[in-house]
Amino acid sequence: MFATINLEEFTEIIELFNQDNGEPCQAYINMGRLFIEGTERQSQLMLRFNPLLKCITIATIQFAHTKKGYGSQLLQLLKEYANQNGYEKLCIESILTEEAYCFAIKHGFKKEGEEYSQDPALKRFGNYFLEIK
Known part of the structure; x- marks a missing residue:
């Protein structure tokens, strides 16, 4: 089941x-996912929406310019x-x-x-979640 989303919601x-x-x-x-692609893919985003x-x-996610607050704004x-x-x-x-x-x-x-790894350098790899209040 794909989420029903519209580009106008993401202006x-x-x-x-x-x-x-x-x-x-x-x-x-496309298929309930939002794609944003910049020049030569310097800036890009793909979001999946799962209503269930x-x-x-x-x-x-990729920003052409980092440490500018774009991630926090997003x-x-x-x-x-x-x-x-x-x-x-x-x-x-x-991650x-x-x-x-x-x-x-x-x-x-x-x-x-x-x-998945005992290597301390690899322990951060994986999916991270944030509960919305």
Whole structure:
């Protein structure tokens, strides 16, 4: 079952990526997922919406310019959308980098699931969830 979403609901998020990209990004919906792609994929986002689990998943995210507050702004916009549309949690899927891990922890995300490695450097890898209040 695919979520019913419309591009018009994500104008502020699209504008955030346009600002980061420095020019308009391509934004579209396919199979209940929101895609935003900038020039040469310098800026990109893919969100999945699961109304049964009441979860919005950030499956792909990349900003051309980091440490500018774009991630925090995106997170605030997603929280607002979630509250208005009955979603109860956000997920950042497959945290792989130290930067993404630090962002998730800073914003209150918690890792869910078991550890797949005893290597301390790899323990941060996985999916992180944030309950929406």
